Amino acid sequence: MAKILVTYYSRTGNTAQMADLVAQAAASVEGAEVVTRPVEEITPQDLLAYDGLIMGSPVYYGLPAAELKKLLDDSVQFHGQLAGKVGGAFASSGGLAGGNETTILAILQMLLVHGMIVKGEASGDHYGPVAVGAPDGRSAGECEKLGRNVAALVVALFG
């Protein structure tokens, strides 16, 4: 089985809802095994066990929450060992144009520095799913698309 971790930070539950949608869709892909955990329960060492890493955050001043940044900063001890894994990111903001895309891109930048593989999306949310507050129907569809796309890629590469 190809293993995928969906990890997220969420203080008021919006990003957690997105994480569940991403994870459920990823788990629907045959050959994918998906684990969903808040970032506080994940150590840098845990990241090594997965073929795909999908990370979500609320937008805090246009950037990911410090808790997610810290996980990635601490993962420097394994620098090089995440290379070739598949990545993805999603974010929830308080307002429209509140920094969702900058937050997603900041997460993806960190995954790219690790040498990970990131697929863009030609239609819909190009960089990753965004929500304003809790995911609405449009956003839920984008979350499911990310989950399915990452899982299909991970299964193709590692399954």
Ligand SMILES: Cc1cc2nc3c(=O)[nH]c(=O)nc-3n(C[C@H](O)[C@H](O)[C@H](O)COP(=O)(O)O)c2cc1C
């Ligand atoms: C410290 C802090 C900074 C925030 N900065 C922004 C921001 O720059 N832009 C924005 O649109 N919303 C901002 N918000 C709102 C959150 O991104 C928004 O409420 C989000 O849906 C919370 O996600 P959660 O329910 O997963 O915690 C901020 C909230 C907090 C607590």
